[in-house]
Amino acid sequence: MSEQILAADQIEIVSDAVTKEQAIRRAADILERVGAVSDGYYAAMLQREETVSTYMGNFLAIPHGTNDAKDTITRSALSFTRYEQPIDWAGEEVRFVVGIAGVNNEHLDILSRIAIIFSDEDEVAKLADASTTDEIFALLGDVNAE
Numbered sequence: 001m002s003e004q005i006l007a008a009d010q011i012e013i014v015s016d017a018v019t020k021e022q023a024i025r026r027a028a029d030i031l032e033r034v035g036a037v038s039d040g041y042y043a044a045m046l047q048r049e050e051t052v053s054t055y056m057g058n059f060l061a062i063p064h065g066t067n068d069a070k071d072t073i074t075r076s077a078l079s080f081t082r083y084e085q086p087i088d089w090a091g092e093e094v095r096f097v098v099g100i101a102g103v104n105n106e107h108l109d110i111l112s113r114i115a116i117i118f119s120d121e122d123e124v125a126k127l128a129d130a131s132t133t134d135e136i137f138a139l140l141g142d143v144n145a146e
Helices: 020-033 039-053 066-074 104-117 121-128 133-139
Strands: 009-013 055-057 077-089 091-101
Touching: 009 020, 009 133, 020 039, 020 077, 020 091, 020 104, 039 066, 055 104, 091 104, 104 121, 121 133
Parallel strands: 009 077
Antiparallel strands: 077 091
């Protein structure tokens, strides 16, 4: 992974209340904007969500495409959105939505780095309290580790 999978412009803080589908759309749009996926990836993310919830605990959901969508991924990348208003994610409360696209099996390594950050409640609290996207980017720096 030579390119950064997460850059500061792939992080957003949203104050509006949104639905799960709107949050997945935003995640897909960010990934598409940075050239990581083509426009078919959003449909694959929704399809994945229909078969299994991508809620991970600690207010985190990680929507991603199905295995059939691998041809829509051009490079590995993340989108990170923090929502001020909790999202109802199949009955769970979500404040952080991490869109993920992984070439080959790179998404597994990326997922493990996200899981490590979100397994620490102090880190989750810092992410919730951060007032700027730059602060969030600094807290998430480890996801770009080689």
